[in-house]
Amino acid sequence: MAKVNDVVIKIGTVNGTGSASANGLLMKSIFRMGIPVVGKNYFPSNIQGLPTWYEIRVTGDGYHARSNRVDVMVAMNAQTYAKDLADVTPGGWFVYDSTWPRSQLLNRDDITVLGVPLSRMCNEHFEGARARILMKNIAYVGVLAALLDIDLDTITALIEETFASKRALIGSNMEAIRLGYDYASENFVCPLPSKVVAMDGTKGHIIIDGNTAAGLGCMYAGATVGAWYPITPSTSLMDAFRSFCSKYRIDPDSGKRTYCIIQAEDELAAIGMVLGASWNGARSFTPTSGPGISLMSEFLGFGYYAELPAVVFNVQRTGPSTGMPTRTQQADILSCAYASHGDTKHVLLFPADPGECFTMAQEAFDLAERLQTPVMVLSDLDIGMNDWMVPEFDFDDSKVPDRGKVLSADDLESMEKFYRYLDVDGDGIPYRTLPGTHPKGSYFTRGSGHTKYGGYTEDSDEYQDVVDRLLLKWETARSIVPQAEIQYSKFNNAALMSVGSSHAACTEALDRLKEQNIAVNYCRIRAFPFGASVKEFIEQHEVVYVVEQNRDAQLRALLMLDCDADPTRLVSLLHYNGMPLNAGFVVGKVLEERSKGQAA
Amino acid sequence: MSYISKPKVAHPNMPRNSLGLTARDYEGAVSTLCAGCGHDSVTAAIVQAVFELNVEPHMLAKMSGIGCSSKTPAYFVNHAHGFNSVHGRMPSVTTGASAANRTLTYIGVSGDGDSLSIGVGQFVHAIRRNLNMCYIIENNGVYGLTKGQFSASADIGSKPKKGLPNQQEPIDPVSTALSLGATYIARGFSGDKEQLVPLIQGALLHEGFSLVDVISPCVTFNDHEGSTKSYAHTRQFYHHVVDTDYIAPAEEIKAAYAEGAAMPIELHDGSKIVLRKVYSDYEPTSRASAFKYLRERLNAGEIVTGLLYIDDSRGEMHDLMGNIDTPLSEYPLDKLHPGKEELKKILSRYR
Numbered sequence: 009m010a011k012v013n014d015v016v017i018k019i020g021t022v023n024g025t026g027s028a029s030a031n032g033l034l035m036k037s038i039f040r041m042g043i044p045v046v047g048k049n050y051f052p053s054n055i056q057g058l059p060t061w062y063e064i065r066v067t068g069d070g071y072h073a074r075s076n077r078v079d080v081m082v083a084m085n086a087q088t089y090a091k092d093l094a095d096v097t098p099g100g101w102f103v104y105d106s107t108w109p110r111s112q113l114l115n116r117d118d119i120t121v122l123g124v125p126l127s128r129m130c131n132e133h134f135e136g137a138r139a140r141i142l143m144k145n146i147a148y149v150g151v152l153a154a155l156l157d158i159d160l161d162t163i164t165a166l167i168e169e170t171f172a173s174k175r176a177l178i179g180s181n182m183e184a185i186r187l188g189y190d191y192a193s194e195n196f197v198c199p200l201p202s203k204v205v206a207m208d209g210t211k212g213h214i215i216i217d218g219n220t221a222a223g224l225g226c227m228y229a230g231a232t233v234g235a236w237y238p239i240t241p242s243t244s245l246m247d248a249f250r251s252f253c254s255k256y257r258i259d260p261d262s263g264k265r266t267y268c269i270i271q272a273e274d275e276l277a278a279i280g281m282v283l284g285a286s287w288n289g290a291r292s293f294t295p296t297s298g299p300g301i302s303l304m305s306e307f308l309g310f311g312y313y314a315e316l317p318a319v320v321f322n323v324q325r326t327g328p329s330t331g332m333p334t335r336t337q338q339a340d341i342l343s344c345a346y347a348s349h350g351d352t353k354h355v356l357l358f359p360a361d362p363g364e365c366f367t368m369a370q371e372a373f374d375l376a377e378r379l380q381t382p383v384m385v386l387s388d389l390d391i392g393m394n395d396w397m398v399p400e401f402d403f404d405d406s407k408v409p410d411r412g413k414v415l416s417a418d419d420l421e422s423m424e425k426f427y428r429y430l431d432v433d434g435d436g437i438p439y440r441t442l443p444g445t446h447p448k449g450s451y452f453t454r455g456s457g458h459t460k461y462g463g464y465t466e467d468s469d470e471y472q473d474v475v476d477r478l479l480l481k482w483e484t485a486r487s488i489v490p491q492a493e494i495q496y497s498k499f500n501n502a503a504l505m506s507v508g509s510s511h512a513a514c515t516e517a518l519d520r521l522k523e524q525n526i527a528v529n530y531c532r533i534r535a536f537p538f539g540a541s542v543k544e545f546i547e548q549h550e551v552v553y554v555v556e557q558n559r560d561a562q563l564r565a566l567l568m569l570d571c572d573a574d575p576t577r578l579v580s581l582l583h584y585n586g587m588p589l590n591a592g593f594v595v596g597k598v599l600e601e602r603s604k605g606q607a608a
Numbered sequence: 609m610s611y612i613s614k615p616k617v618a619h620p621n622m623p624r625n626s627l628g629l630t631a632r633d634y635e636g637a638v639s640t641l642c643a644g645c646g647h648d649s650v651t652a653a654i655v656q657a658v659f660e661l662n663v664e665p666h667m668l669a670k671m672s673g674i675g676c677s678s679k680t681p682a683y684f685v686n687h688a689h690g691f692n693s694v695h696g697r698m699p700s701v702t703t704g705a706s707a708a709n710r711t712l713t714y715i716g717v718s719g720d721g722d723s724l725s726i727g728v729g730q731f732v733h734a735i736r737r738n739l740n741m742c743y744i745i746e747n748n749g750v751y752g753l754t755k756g757q758f759s760a761s762a763d764i765g766s767k768p769k770k771g772l773p774n775q776q777e778p779i780d781p782v783s784t785a786l787s788l789g790a791t792y793i794a795r796g797f798s799g800d801k802e803q804l805v806p807l808i809q810g811a812l813l814h815e816g817f818s819l820v821d822v823i824s825p826c827v828t829f830n831d832h833e834g835s836t837k838s839y840a841h842t843r844q845f846y847h848h849v850v851d852t853d854y855i856a857p858a859e860e861i862k863a864a865y866a867e868g869a870a871m872p873i874e875l876h877d878g879s880k881i882v883l884r885k886v887y888s889d890y891e892p893t894s895r896a897s898a899f900k901y902l903r904e905r906l907n908a909g910e911i912v913t914g915l916l917y918i919d920d921s922r923g924e925m926h927d928l929m930g931n932i933d934t935p936l937s938e939y940p941l942d943k944l945h946p947g948k949e950e951l952k953k954i955l956s957r958y959r
Contacts (some may be wrong), residue, residue: 031804040959214958224954230941233707235700252954256946259939264932266939268707277700280693280730284704287691288712289937291706306694400955403948442937443689444706444712446665452682452690464682469644 013043013068013269015202016075017152021145024056030145031062032151033170035395037163039215041206044070047215048397053240053333059088060587061432064542065154070209072396072512076590079154079202082148084126086124089113101200103151104143113311122196124151127189134180143184150188157199159206160189188565214400218391219295221362221401222321223248224295225369227256228403231319233292235270235281237300240333241389242323247296247540250436267446275300277600279307279318286317287453289414291373293319298327301347301384308382309348310455312478315438317376317412319369320384323392326586334483335586336389339558344384345536345566351475354384355485356536360511361391363398364534370409373488377412379485380440386553388557390509390588413439420446427451428462429474436481478585482537492542496529504598505553507563509588514555515593528598529569536566543571546578551605553598555581557589614638626662635684641676646798646824646839647746651683652803654715654744657808658685660854665911669705669712673698673727676753676826677719677746683911696727699734703925709935710926713812714741720761721751724779728760731781735817740924742811744816745781746798748826749783749837756829769784769835780906783816783822786899786917792818793917797846798825800913807915809854809880816924823911842911848886849901850914855880873920883915 017034021027028049035432052058060328065075083092083104090113096102098118104110106123114121130144153163159369162184171177192198222268223245236246246269253267272278285292296304301322311318324340326332343355351567359365368385372438378385413433420426420441428451429438438460441449451462460477495518506514511532518530531545531552546552546567556563561580567573583589583596614635623632634655639648644888650690658668668688670681675693679692689712693701698716706714723731723745734743749762761781762774785793792814796804804822811818823842825831831838855861857878871883871892883892889899905912932939946954 130811171635176931193737214955214957216958228945228951232936232939232944233704235704235707256950257944259932262932265930266932266936266944268926268929268931268936269739270703270707273729274699277703277730277733280697280700281704281707283693284691284701284706285708285937287701287706287933288708290708291941292708307697312693401951403951411941413757442668442709444709444935447664447687450666450687450689453693454690454692455694456692509634 012203012205013066013207015066015079015156015204017064017066017080017555018076018078018080018095019062019084019148020088021060021062021084022087023051023054023058023060025145026142027060027062027145027428029170030149031064033146033163033166034149034428035064035495036166036215037065037153037158037203038066039210039397040166041159041164041204042208042210043068043204043206044209044397045215046072046074046397046419048074048390049394050587051464054591059085063415068207068209070100071516071591072179073516074588074590076592080152080200082152083392084144084148084335088530099369100154103148103155124148124188124191124358126188130184133183133187143180146181146184147188150185151192153185154198156193157198157205160185160502177547181455188387201243210397212400213397214364215397217244217393217395218359218362218365218387219245219393221425222295222369222385222387222392224252224401225366227252229370229373230409231291231293231373232266233282233285234294235272235278235285235292236294236296237272237275237278239297239300239395241325242295242321244298244393245321245323267303267336275303276307279304279320282306282318282491283311284318286376287443291319291377293321295321295323295418297323297325298343301344305347308354309350309352311345311382312348312354313439314453314455316381316382316383316453317380319372319376321384322384322386324386324388332586335555336509336587336588337511337578338386338388339387339562339584341507341556341562341566343560353482355379355381357383357385358489358508358534359385359387359391360532362396363401364531365391368490368566374410374576375485375489378410378437378488379481380412381481382438389437389515392569394588413437415439415441415445417446420448423448427460429458429460429477430499431460431477431480435484436477437484456535483500485600486537486539489537489539491539492534493532493544493547494530494541496545496548500527501550503531504594505531505533505547505552507533510555510557513589513594519596520591520595526598526602533544536570537569538571542567543573546571546573549577551579553575553579553581553601555583555589555594557583559584561564622898625659627664628792629659631659633657633687634665634685636660636681636686639680639683641679642662642828644827645676646748646822646826647677647680648683649798649801650744650746650804650822650824651680653756653804653808654684656801657805657812660805661809661812663713663812667712669714671698671702671705671714671741673718673722675719675751677717678722679719696722696725697730697839698722699730699739703734703737706741706925708937709848710740710931710933711935715812716741716743718743718745720747720749720759724760724781728779732784732788735785735790735819737925738789738791738816738922738928740807740815742808742820744779744808744820744822746822746824747781747834747837748824748830750826750830752826752829766836767832769829769832773834781819782916783899783902783906785819786895786902790819790917791816791919791922792915795821795822795823795913796821797842797911797913799843802887803848803851803913806852806854806881810852810875810915813875813877814918814920815876815877816922830833843910846911846913847905848914849890849912850892850916851886852915853883853884853912854880855882873918881915886914893919917956
């Protein structure tokens with residue numbers, strides 16, 4: 009098992025004790041040594057006192073998913089010693105605070121238990137309860153630095169950067185690192201066989217979470233109105249937008265804000281505000297999660313039928329109902345695709361990582377304005393709140409955003425008469441006007457039956473005319489949404505298909521299957537409605553393993569509904585326990601399905 | 609909702625406002641409400657109010673939810689922009705619309721079901737934000753389109769056409785708005801246009817949340833004996849407490865007001881509203897005394913009307929947030945991000 013730059017470290021602590029900065033320091037130090045890393049935070053829906061874990065996968069191969077192994081467990085929470093001990097992979101190491109020795113309890117003979125008297129050392133060296141707790145966290149970073157051979161200079165540089173404005177803290181943090189480092193060096197054989205060695209695998213990359221990336225994307229897309237109701241795990245998206253705006257969105261002449269963030273009374277109001285703002289021509293958005301989508305449904309149908317742009321980020325969490333708010337899932341695919349009563353369907357984008365949260369945030373505004381309809385970006389907790397290593401984002405200064413078919417005052421002046429819902433260009437997308445532009449541009453926006461001219465109707469033909477035209481618009485959407493990512497070889501008759509955050513584990517699974525001489529093709533869905541290439545891809549294979557993180561095979565159902573896919577070809581590999589997907593699960597399920605096929 | 613356009617017959621000698629428009633130009637489609645509906649009188653008052661204020665029709669946004677009242681934006685100012693949203697959610701749509709473009713004039717027309725039941729949450733939060741809009745509640749105590757169920761504004765003891773009298777405490781929009789800090793609160797009666805028009809005008813010009821609660825009887829489901837929202841009951845029990853006159857920007861105050869009774873308030877565009885106190889000891893700028901007086905009169909079964917409270921010191925939503933004066937929707941997109949080079953600097957934090 010012991011391999012260089014291939015180790016999974018898991019740290020068990022109590023939430024509210026400030027371990028996040030220690031874990032960030034640890035992960036970034038390894039990243040700065042040029043070694044790819046994956047960070048996953050498993051935290052409770054709670055403020056203080058419950059168990060929480062942080063997992064760092066050091067992956068010289070540059071994979072992006074979690075692993076189902078734990079090589080080095082740092083157990084800082086006595087409440088979870090038993091569980092943490094059981095989680096260590098045979099041959100691994102278990103580090104714990106031996107100020108209170110637990111030799112009776114910690115009795116696995118297939119792993120190595122390493123006791124470090126962290127509390128005692130910190131109590132001797134630091135004053136005050138808060139400092140002692142915080143420094144205990146930094147001290148375990150020192151222990152790991154010795155055990156894994158993490159470069160101390162890199163750690164020092166990071167601490168100096170972090171506390172550049174609070175230099176008094178640099179000394180105490182370094183002292184804590186030293187305490188742990190020296191104790192481990194003196195008492196254990198360091199480094200362990202599982203260690204890290206500097207490499208060149210992170211150039212041009214950053215470590216960022218998807219919500220920060222999406223908030224940055226919204227700022228770069230020129231969003232000016234953000235309305236939201238706080239809900240885990242989407243809250244940090246608006247926090248990020250606000251933070252970027254507070255720096256970059258102050259009008260230089262007046263010193264006033266060029267953005268408006270409204271904390272709504274609930275999600276119903278949040279989406280209402282977004283629609284009102286987009287009706288008036290502002291790029292507006294709301295971040296939410298599953299329960300918020302349920303509340304927004306009526307308005308989403310309104311947006312679809314009255315044809316108003318809106319951008320909704322759904323950072324999915326584990327349902328149904330309140331479910332597990334701090335665990336991940338992809339279980340809102342169907343409820344978003346068909347949110348609201350009546351014949352309603354919505355454009356969905358599926359980012360696979362924070363990089364795509366940044367780009368798809370921008371694409372979502374372009375698509376929403378081009379198609380004059382709500383567009384939902386389906387991220388999830390794993391992408392939104394975990395730290396991913398991704399290529400540094402780029403932005404093209406010459407790119408002109410697509411504002412869609414909006415008539416100017418000059419356009420209106422030269423027109424005989426304006427009709428809001430007329431399909432002038434044959435693509436199902438009518439022209440719209442913004443209130444206040446020109447007297448000829450006035451129209452009545454309504455969710456009740458309307459004619460193609462924009463008037464109220466209860467006439468069957470006039471009603472049907474408009475909803476049929478919306479179907480034509482849907483086909484236009486199909487041709488302009490991001491197309492699926494496909495890896496195809498005609499020699500393979502089986503394929504994997506994934507969506508969103510399942511991509512990371514699937515790409516790793518493809519490599520592992522190849523090592524076993526199992527070659528399969530691959531398709532990653534990036535948007536709904538599905539492009540023609542998706543339907544074609546399914547038809548090219550005898551079997552397509554559809555990997556998704558929900559119980560009810562929602563993507564599979566949507567493939568059958570939207571592109572009439574043959575259900576006998578679509579075999580579901582479903583992972584829905586709330587933990588991020590890992591490659592081992594995918595490989596195991598593929599092998600299991602193959603053996604079933606061979607038995608039959 | 610009406611889809612019958614009204615024939616436009618304008619007498620050549622009809623008065624024109626400063627934009628050269630006649631009152632006809634501020635009309636809408638033919639109403640499809642019941643003959644005698646109070647709401648149609650409110651519509652007529654709105655037409656007169658905006659005509660006299662010289663509001664450019666395309667700079668007016670007519671917002672509504674669902675219900676009889678919410679249909680009425682189709683019946684006034686054809687050339688304004690209309691937004692007939694979903695039930696009880698007009699305030700949020702207007703909040704977003706205002707966020708994007710603060711230069712339009714927003715008039716919202718709602719009902720007691722739309723604002724006090726399904727939409728009470730949005731109603732109260734729009735008040736808290738001091739959203740700059742004129743919010744009219746056409747208050748009749750019943751649901752019309754679903755045929756006569758009580759609404760949350762029905763008074764205790766008020767009798768329905770069928771069934772038992774209401775026993776639940778009513779929600780009074782005026783005292784609710786007062787407790788939440790609304791900055792312009794008025795009550796009128798659809799049957800008293802002379803009083804209502806300047807109340808609406810003041811509400812349109814006030815910078816902040818302006819509530820105009822209008823008792824507007826439902827002739828079909830709530831105009832019978834025993835109803836406290838009927839024409840007869842309202843006429844019998846309503847009292848003017850503070851009347852208002854609207855004085856256009858260039859005009860002088862000409863009317864002779866009794867000493868101590870008149871209170872002119874200058875509005876942001878240079879116009880004035882003059883508050884005329886019918887009850888001289890009423891204090892329309894004190895929340896506490898207004899609340900006490902209104903509660904006492906309510907308990908006595910009286911319906912007090914007029915401009916009941918005003919606070920012109922508090923900024924509207926945008927001012928409270930420190931937003932720019934120009935509409936956010938008009939700010940050029942390329943000035944809303946710092947570009948490629950700055951992105952590199954931003955991302956250096958994540959290395």
